[in-house]
Amino acid sequence: MKETQGAASGLVRLTFLVQNLYADVGRDCDLTAAQAQMLCSLADRSIGMAELSGMLCLERSSLTGLVDRAQQRGLVVRENDPHDRRAVKVTLTPEGSKALHRFNDELTERLDKLLADLPATERDRFAKTLNRVIAEAPAVSGH
Amino acid sequence: MKETQGAASGLVRLTFLVQNLYADVGRDCDLTAAQAQMLCSLADRSIGMAELSGMLCLERSSLTGLVDRAQQRGLVVRENDPHDRRAVKVTLTPEGSKALHRFNDELTERLDKLLADLPATERDRFAKTLNRVIAEAPAVSGH
DNA sequence: CAAATTACTTCGTGCCACGAACAATCTCAA
DNA sequence: TTGAGATTGTTCGTGGCACGAAGTAATTTG
Numbered sequence: 001m002k003e004t005q006g007a008a009s010g011l012v013r014l015t016f017l018v019q020n021l022y023a024d025v026g027r028d029c030d031l032t033a034a035q036a037q038m039l040c041s042l043a044d045r046s047i048g049m050a051e052l053s054g055m056l057c058l059e060r061s062s063l064t065g066l067v068d069r070a071q072q073r074g075l076v077v078r079e080n081d082p083h084d085r086r087a088v089k090v091t092l093t094p095e096g097s098k099a100l101h102r103f104n105d106e107l108t109e110r111l112d113k114l115l116a117d118l119p120a121t122e123r124d125r126f127a128k129t130l131n132r133v134i135a136e137a138p139a140v141s142g143h
Numbered sequence: 144m145k146e147t148q149g150a151a152s153g154l155v156r157l158t159f160l161v162q163n164l165y166a167d168v169g170r171d172c173d174l175t176a177a178q179a180q181m182l183c184s185l186a187d188r189s190i191g192m193a194e195l196s197g198m199l200c201l202e203r204s205s206l207t208g209l210v211d212r213a214q215q216r217g218l219v220v221r222e223n224d225p226h227d228r229r230a231v232k233v234t235l236t237p238e239g240s241k242a243l244h245r246f247n248d249e250l251t252e253r254l255d256k257l258l259a260d261l262p263a264t265e266r267d268r269f270a271k272t273l274n275r276v277i278a279e280a281p282a283v284s285g286h
Numbered sequence: 287c288a289a290a291t292t293a294c295t296t297c298g299t300g301c302c303a304c305g306a307a308c309a310a311t312c313t314c315a316a
Numbered sequence: 317t318t319g320a321g322a323t324t325g326t327t328c329g330t331g332g333c334a335c336g337a338a339g340t341a342a343t344t345t346g
Contacts, residue, residue: 006270006273006274007254007255007258007266007269007270007273008250008251008254008255008258009251010270010273010274010277011157011161011254011257011258011273012161012165012250012254013277014154014158014273014276014277015157015158015161015162015165016180017277017280018154018155018158019158019162020200022155022158032301032302033302034301034302034303035301037159048324048325049324049325049326050323050324050325057163058302058303058304059303059304059305060324060325060326061303061304061305061306061325061326061327061328062302062303062304063303063325064325064326064327065301065302065303066301066302066303069300069301069302084311084312084323084324085310085311085312085324086309086310086311086312086323086324086325087311087323087324087325088324088325107151107155108151108152111150111151111154111155112151114154114276114280115150115151115154115276117279118272118275118276122268122272123150125265125268125272126150126269126272127149127150127153129261129265129268129269130149130150130153130154130157131149131153132261133157133257133258133261134153134156134157134160136260137160137257175332175333176333177332177333177334178332191293191294192293192294192295193292193293193294201333201334201335202334202335202336203293203294203295204294204295204296204297204334204335204336204337205333205334205335206294206334207294207295207296208332208333208334209332209333209334212331212332212333227292227293227342227343228341228342228343229292229293229294229341229342229343230292230293230294230342231293231294
């Protein structure tokens with residue numbers, strides 16, 4: 001019981017730690033946290049606004065602004081969907097893709113450093129549990 | 144190697160999951176994430192603006208506004224420090240304290256639920272690793 | 287006591303997120 | 317086919333959050 005409490009509180013603290021790290025790396029790459037998160041979602045394919053807002057847990061109206069600003073910075077473009085004239089597909093520009101890779105590289109480097117002191121066995125177990133928790137997570141949250 | 148990568152990516156995903164949960168619970172308690180975090184720091188004692196901004200990794204000017212809004216909502220008060228007339232001590236009001244407890248209770252409940260499916264042994268190990276990573280974390284971040 | 291330091295606030299800027307209201311387009315069923 | 321209803325995305329107004337530069341008041345230090 002007490003361990004579970006410890007886990008809850010530890011989880012929160014780790015979350016803020018990683019969150020700060022995330023923001024920090026974003027700074028180095030001239031990306032806000034929201035932008036970085038969006039670029040990650042666009043890594044391998046174009047995505048419509050509706051689907052993207054679902055992925056990021058954002059209202060569509062929020063996403064509009066986010067994409068606007070990212071587009072102004074040349075990270076992203078809006079493309080027309082030939083099958084649906086209402087729809088818009090958001091796509092990474094080459095520059096956006098480059099920024100994403102820089103971000104990802106630095107982020108994983110810093111995260112690896114965070115876990116570097118762990119013995120290999122413990123780290124592997126940790127990763128396994130991590131993935132299990134994510135996989136079993138009840139959808140996203142209650143919207 | 145691959146496991147470490149998995150750990151890094153898993154860590155980020157879990158972080159966002161918990162972050163959303165955190166914001167969600169905040170909503171239920173009529174607290175923003177920043178407010179909730181601040182209330183947690185004030186749980187057991189009054190804290191000056193400078194120290195508080197250090198804890199929350201915020202510029203002082205940012206904190207001024209945060210405290211302003213929290214004060215307007217009656218969660219917090221500014222008190223004079225008798226030993227230093229420049230200084231201000233931020234303190235929870237009874238109402239702020241009540242909000243904090245509601246928040247904490249609901250948060251740990253939801254987090255426990257997140258880990259509920261884990262076998263006890265795995266959960267304990269997870270908690271242990273969690274705390275170890277936090278303890279060894281290199282200060283906060285590079286400011 | 288004068289200069290440097292510290293504690294906090296103010297102001298201006300920009301990003302982020304929400305919800306309500308709206309236009310354009312698409313779908314489906316009568 | 318056509319008209320009601322759903323879906324896609326945007327605009328607008330509001331509010332919160334965070335930063336940095338500049339400023340005020342009080343304290344410390346040489």
